[in-house]
Every structure is written in C-alpha cells, then in structure tokens.
Amino acid sequence: MRELTEKASVGIYLVQDGVFKYVNPKLAEIFGYTVEELIDKKGPKELVLPEDWPCVEENIRKQISGEVETIRYNFRGIRKDGEIIHVEVYDTAIIYRGRPSIVGILIDITAQVRAEERLKHINAVLYGIREVNQLITRERDRNRLLKGICDALVETRGYYHVWIALMDESGKLVTNVEAGLGKAFQPLIKQLEHGVLPVCGGLALSQAEVVVIQDQRTRCGNCPLVEKCCDKGTMAIRLEHEGKVYGLMSVSIPTRMVMDEEEQVLFEAVSKDIALALHDIELDEERRRAENALRESEERFRTLAEKALVGVYIFQDNRFRYVNPALAKIFGYRPEEIVDKLGPVDLTHPDDRHMVIENIRRRLTGEIEAAHYTFRGIRKDGSIIYCEAIGRRIEYHGRPAIMGTLMDITDRKRAERELRDAYRRLQRAYEELKALDKMKRNLIANVSHELRTPLTIIKSAVELAIEETDPDRRNKFLGMAIDAIARQTLVIDNLIEAARMERGQREFNITDVNIADVIKQVSDEFKSMAIKSEIKIEVNVNKNLPIVRADQDKLRYVLRNLISNAIKFNKPGGSVRITAEKRKDMVEVCVSDTGIGIPKEEQARIFEPFYQVDSSLTKQYSGAGLGLAIVKEIVEGHGGKVTVESEIDKGSTFCFTLPIKGKG
C-alpha cells in the first residue's frame, strides 16, 4: 500500500489541522517541493493561489463537518518557484488517529487547462482573423476597411485601442483611423499631420518586425496617448506589401498578451493582410481609373461619331460594320438597315462602282494608305446624290478594314452647276448687251445719217434755189429737195413704226383691200427714184386677185420698204419685179431684185431689229435697219408670213402673204 502511493502518478495527501500529515513524492513534485519540506511544515493554504483559497477552505470545511463525504474540485496552486498551476482534487473526509482529516488525490491539470485556454485563444484569434478577412474581401473603401479592422480587433481581440495611419505619395501620414480612442485620438492626428511620429510609429516604420513597448512612461514621453498606453502593452508594425510601405498600425493590449508569440504572429499576419488589401484596393483603383479613362475615351469617340454631321463608317469584307446616324440619313436608311447588311457597292451608282471598288482595293492591298474622292451615291428611294468620301485603311478586329467620313455634296454640286449656268447666262447677257450696245451705236449713227442726209440735201438745195435766177436750174434744186423730203418721210415713218412695235402696239385698221391697186400706187411713188438709180421697175399683177383683209396704210408701208430696199440694194441697170398671186387662202406678193444678194447665214437675221448685213454697206445702202423687222411684225400681225430667197450677186426675192377675205 505504501509502495503503491509512493509510486503513484497522481499526488496523494493527508491533511489534518491545516497541515500535511502525508504527501507522496508525486504531489511534492507537482508543487516543486520535497516531501520533507511539506510534511508537518506546510498546509494547503500555502499551496493554493490566494484568490482561490476561500473556495478551497469552504470545501474543506464542508467535508470535515460531514456535509459531504467526497468532493471533487479545481483550483489554481502556487509552486515553490511561484509558477501557477492548475490542479484537480478528489477529497474524502476520514478520521485519522482519532481526529478528522482529509485524504485526497491531486492531479496536475495545468497542461490540460493550458491547452483549453490555448484552444479558446486560437478560436478567438481565428475569429479575429475571420472578421478582418471578411472585411478585407468585402470592403473596397479604404477608410471603411481600416475602421472595420480597428473595430474588429478591439471587439474580438480585447485590444484597448487600435490606430492605423496611411501615407500619401509624399510619405506624409494622412489617413488616420482608430477604434477605442475617440476624441483622445485628435491630438495624435494633429501631430502626425505635422510629420511628428510617436515612438511606436517611428520604430514600426524603420523595421519589419513587430515593435513591442511596455515601459511607455520612460520611452513615450512626447506621445499624446502616453496616459492611455501606460501599464498596458503596445504593439506597432508597418503595413507593407511587396516592399511597399502603406503606413503603420499601433495597438494597446493587455500586458500579458504583449509577449505572447501567437498574438505577435496574429498581429503581423493582420498587418500583412491589411497591406495586401490596401494593395488590392490600389490595383482596383488603378484598374477603375484605366477603365474609366477607356470608357470615357470610347464614349467620346462614340459621341463624336454618333453626333457628327458628316457620315462616319467602317467596312470590312464588303459589309458596313459601323455607320453613324448621319451616314444612314444621307442615304435615307436607318443605321441598322445598313450595318452587316449592305456594302459600299450597294450605295454607289452603277456607273461609279468600278471606280469605288478600285479605290477600296488599292487601300486594302496597301497600295495607297488613304483615298479622297467623289462619287454618285444611290439613296434608299433610288434618288442620286453626290458624295465626297475620305477613307483610310485600319485594322479592325485584327484584319484590314476601311474607316472614313462621307459628305453629301449634292447641294454643293448643284450650287456649282447653278453658278456655272449663271456665269454662262451672265456671259451671254454680257455678249448680248455688248451686241445691243454696238447695235445702239449703229442705230444712232444710222438714224443720224438717215435723217441728216436728206436734210443736208434739202437745206443746200433750197439755199441754192433761192440764190438761183435761172428757172430751170431753180426747179432742179427744188426737185432735189422734194425727193429728199419723201426720203425723210419714209425714214420718220420707219422710226415711228419701230417705236410703236417696241412698245408692243399692234393696232391694225383692217378693211377690204384691193391689193393690185395698192401695189400699183406704191410702185409709182418710186418711179423717179428708180430712174435716177437706173433701175427698171416691173409690176406683174393678176387683175382678178381676190380682195384681202388688211390695214391699208400698213400694207403700203410693207411694200414701200420692200421696194425701196430692192432699189437701194440693186446695181445700176438692174431691175425690180413685183408680182402677186393667189395661193390657197392667201395672196402672195413678191418683190425681186437683181442686186448684191444676202449670204445664206444672214438671211434669218435680217428680220431682227437694227440688223444690217455688213456695216461697211451701211452708207451705200443706208437705212436705220428697222424696215424688215417692221415688215415681219406687220405681216405676221395680219396672220401672214414673210420669206426670203437670195443668191449672192444674183439678187433677192422677198415674199409675204395676206389672208383672202372670208377665208382663214
């Protein structure tokens, strides 16, 4: 029995009157004593942690008083070296040598308790890490992340306070977050803003390892938090990832935790996680910035293209891959009707397709980089427009394509054409004006000549007649004057008719007219003139001609002009022949001469007002150039026609027709 207890692996003891009466070697070993040092010398009170003693004393009392027979409980003991151990005891009350005693078994459960504590600690650490990691994975906002971490460390780890400061690009600590400090943090923020670091911070930034401070009162004199940190442990560490230092974290923790390696490892791990999170956030921000920049630039391009007033297009493999609304509108489509459905050829006029295809081919083969050309396009409604395109080769989805702009220049083309037309019209008008001006000068010269020549004759002839005493000679002068007056009358009649014609006045006094009589009378008027010019006048008129409807005065005018021309443009010894015939419903009167004739190309123009075939003939065959124009006007006013047939140096024949009474 004794041997059994002596070798037992549990502590065995007997206590009587508060003193050990027996302890086995194991029990002494558990408490770091020798058996001899305990027996009769020490009692349980000296081996129990004072805090636990009341509880142990009570248990002892209960047993000795017989309230309970056996009892099992735990307490903390103190070893001889002062170390605290956890023990479990099974006590039984007995009577030993006539006196109440307690015999018991004691087991050192320190390792077990430690293990449990450690498990709890690890669980707490894991919980803390989980909280922190959740924040790290979830939170993308720097401040909220740091604040969350601070709160989590205070809540889950039992830290008194936590603060984190981040550096800006210049190394200044600007982002300051805390938990457990509140207003007390403000003075430190101020100090950090001025670039003054507390001891913990300065040390943390200068080394990779965890900084641990316990003697704050001597070391942290200048720190505003010194009172908060005193009598506690302080840990600080820099937040570093892949060589980049983001800032630092400093915590105030229970003293017992400061030297705990687990705690330091956790602290370091958390700092690394924070740094990694900050690094991720930074990458995120950079990516977002880059994405934003890209999106903005894409948006700018798209807005530019979509809102552009010129057409913008990209085509590849003969299909449009992009067109902006302006381009679609130019061709009368909606963009979605063109993209991936139509190609450049579909929008090109058949006559210009070859040119457009060739331009595309040369760019796609790299023969040329860009092309600038105009072509005719076809709109959806089939109408044709003029387009100006500038396009260049690009890489689109890794393959050659053509991108360019296109403008509808139809209006410009039309304007150009109109301008050209207008210019031509202007030029024509200018030529006409020049011709008119020349004609006007000719007219003035001609009119002047026509009026002044007879006047010259009249004046000189009358003056000479007055001075003349010989009657024959005087009569000759007066005869010259009378002829000149007749000539003057014709010229004045012409001018009046021309003026009337110019004003658009066509008043005909239509009566029944015996045309044969009128021809006879008018031709007689020219007798003396014909004799003087050595011209023979032949009148060959059918006596039984029907009566015509005409203005008799105008008819005389027509005949006078034709006959006077026939004499004027004749040659000495020539003849003038006047005929009249019935032709269907009309009577045709013709006046032929044997004169100089009229060139073919001039025959149509001689009826234009103020026209004279050759200005060098002006004098010889004088006239204001109005006669034939008036003749045409009068004849056509009667519903008749004037014609001319002529051969150079043989003579001319002018004919006109007049309607017969009761016909037409």
Add this chain to the structure above:
Amino acid sequence: MMAKILVVEDEPEIRILVKTILEKAGYSVVEAEDGEAALRLVNEEEPDLVLLDVMIPGIEGWEVCRRIRENEATRRLPIIMVTVRTTDEDIQRSVECGANAHINKPFDQRELLDTIKKLLGETSSP
C-alpha cells in the same frame, strides 16, 4: 490760181450741191464716190484741200484721212471732215485721224466756205 478741192461724197445729190456751191465760190472741184477713189485722186489730182465724208462705201472716211496723213506727199494736205456723225466722240475721232476741221451735216454754206478759205490761206503762205 484757182484752188482745187477734192469732194469725197457718195450721195449723188449732195455731191452735186457741194460742187455747185464750191464752183460758185471760184474753186475747181474733183469728185470721189468712195475711199479708194479718194486715196487715188489725192495723188493723181494733187488737190489743195479735201472735203471728206465719213460714212462712205469701202474704206471709212476717218481711215482715209489717216492714210492721207501717212503718205509723205499728202501729209500736210488740209482735210475737212463733212459728216452726219456729230457726237463729241465723233469729233474726237476726226481730231485723232488728223483732220484740220469737222463740219456737221446739214452744213452752213458760209461756215464751209470760211473754213476752206482759212485753211487755204494758212497753208498757202508757209
């Protein structure tokens, strides 16, 4: 010595009337109907003065005047343009072609004779 005057005029009546007036004033008269005849006669007849119409067949009167001036033999021959061309522009052209005087038609007998007398008096006493 009777001065000789060349009358260049295509209207027969006017030619007759001018000839009558000049002969009554004591001049001898040579006649031409057109410019070519005039240019020929200034050389053949060596007249002392020319009365020159503008609107004549063939070469125009002003051109005839210019050609008379270009010819060294007739460069100083007095020329009077007698014409229906009466505008300022026409008178200017007469001056430019080298005529000594410009008389409008219908002309005044006295003015015509005075001008002739003046021109003959000036040129006959160099």
